[in-house]
Amino acid sequence: MLAKYRALREDHAAVSAAGRDPFGVAFDTVLSATEATLDGRRVLLLGTNNYLGLTFDRDCVAAAVAATEAEGTGTTGSRIANGSYGGHEALEKRLARFLRRRGAMVFSTGYQANLGTLAGLAGRGDHLLLDADSHASIYDGARLAGAQVTRFRHNDPDDLRRRLRVLSSQPGDKLVVVEGIYSMLGDTAPLREIAAVKREAGAWLLVDEAHSLGVLGAEGRGLAEAEGVEAEVDFVVGTFSKSLGAVGGFCASDLPDFDVLRIASRPYMFTASLPPSVVASVARGIDAMDARPELRARLAENGRALHAGLAAAGFALGAGPGPIVSLRMPDRETAIRFWNLLLAEGVxxxxxxxxxxxxxxxxxxxxxxxxxxxxxxxxxxxxxxxxGAALGARGDNDTAAAAVAAAE
Known part of the structure; x- marks a missing residue:
């Protein structure tokens, strides 16, 4: 039955043969939002998406513990079948208030939020226009929806405009899907231009703010707030597993009949709801995100510092300063060796x-x-x-050497 994955298994084995299995890293203990132990050694966590560092926030932890003691470890079923806890509805109202939207619905994972939202919004006869670099959950949601999928070039509003014009004579709704911050390179969508194209074409717009919620915008609502186009965004999707330090996802909208998605979205209807502990910690996390703008300021400062330090050391970086910093590797083999050696260095x-x-x-x-x-x-x-110096994977000049010496 699994023989069809032979090539995938061999590929994985080849990666693991070069050192540690990147899919099998199991920390001994997670000590804080930034450190863990691995094989008895302290390791700096520089790849966990813990943007605001809330996983060990005292209020969030205390709220999770209190909710578990009061309401148990889980709900054991979907909200349609087992009913909603008071915390579910309170969290949705809190989230809608924070996002300044009429309504919000909570999913059990961020992946499921995209899966359930897209499958609920679009169907046969509709059109989904996806940025070519969209997350896997967006592509999987589009596949489940059964709508016609049209990809446009990454961050290219003109290409989107051309494709919408081609589709203009075809019936069905047109839903454009982009991300606030793209998870691999850390670049942002040209959202003002995309919103203008959407408006011209009479289409709908969904923005996945998974990596930009709590990160961008004066109040942390994401790229749409930062770009001043929230009114043009019809649906906001996001996750609780990044800035909010937990697990789960959501979709929010101003549409008056938005709640119909609760019975139209099968991934929402047939998945067990979030446990009380997660609901409680996420609600406290939203409070922290809302009341402590210094967290965003510190995140931005740290992002600039890391980006500047690596740029000065001669590395080719994926995008400008931000919460995601990616090093472009010359080839797969170098990337694998780099990752293993860096883990051995404690990062x-x-x-x-x-x-x-x-x-x-x-x-x-x-x-x-x-x-x-x-x-x-x-x-x-x-x-x-x-x-990088050992592998020849960075610029080799006096500025780079000075930057690394200063960091040491």
């Missing part, structure tokens, strides 16, 4: 090879946290610089 990052990356080009991906200290960032820059 955990994400090895990104294969179809998950733009153009299939290998990357070493890092996600910044507001909880990182200046000393930890300097340690990371120095370690990455040493490994």
């Amino acid at each position: 955990y990052t994400n090895l990104a090879v294969g179809t998950a990356t733009p153009g299939g080009k290998p990357l070493l991906r890092m996600s910044v946290s507001a909880a990182l200290t200046a000393e930890q960032l300097a340690f990371a820059v120095a370690a990455i610089g040493r490994v």
Whole structure:
């Protein structure tokens, strides 16, 4: 039955043969939002998407513990079958208020939020226009929807405009789907231009703010807020597993009949709802995201510091300063060696090879946290610089050498 995956298994074995299995890293203990132990050694966590560092926030942890003691460990079923807990509805109202939307619905994972939203919104006879670099959950949601899928070039509003014009004579709704921050390179969508194209064509617009919620915008609502186009965005999708330090996802909208998705979306209807502990910690996380703008400021400062340090050390980076910093690798073999050597130096990052990356080009991906200290960032820059120099994977000049020496 599994013989069809022979090539995939061999590919995985080849990656693992070069050192540690990147899919099998099991930390001994997670010590904080920024550190863990692996094989008895301390490791800096530089690849966990823990943007605001809330996984160990005292209020979030206390709320999760209290909810578990009061309401148990889980709901054991979907909200349609087992009913909603009071916390589910309270969280949706809190989320809608934060996002300044009329309504919101909560899913059990961020992946499921895209899966359930797209499958509920679009169907046969409709059209989904997806940025070519869209996340796997968006493509899987489009597949489940059964709508016609049209890809447009990454971050190219003109290509989107051309494709919408081609589809203008065809019946069915046209839904454009983009992301606030793209997870591999950390680049942002040209959302003002895309919103203008959407408006011209009479289409709908969904923005996945998974990596931009709590990160961008004066109040942390994401790229749409930062670009001043929230009124043009019909649906906002996001996750609780990044800035909010938990698990789960959501979709929010101003459409008056938005709640019909609860009975139109099969991934929502037939999946067990979030446990009380997660609901409680996420609600506290939204409070922190709303009331503590200094977390966003610190995150932005840390992102600039890491980006500047690596750029000065001569590395080719994926995008400008932000919460995601990716090193472009010359080839797959170098990427695998780099990841292993860096882990041995005490820095955990994400090895990104294969179809998950733009153009299939290998990357070493890092996600910044507001909880990182200046000393930890300097340690990371120095370690990455040493490994890059050993592998010849960075610029070899006086400026690079000085930057690494300063970090050390």
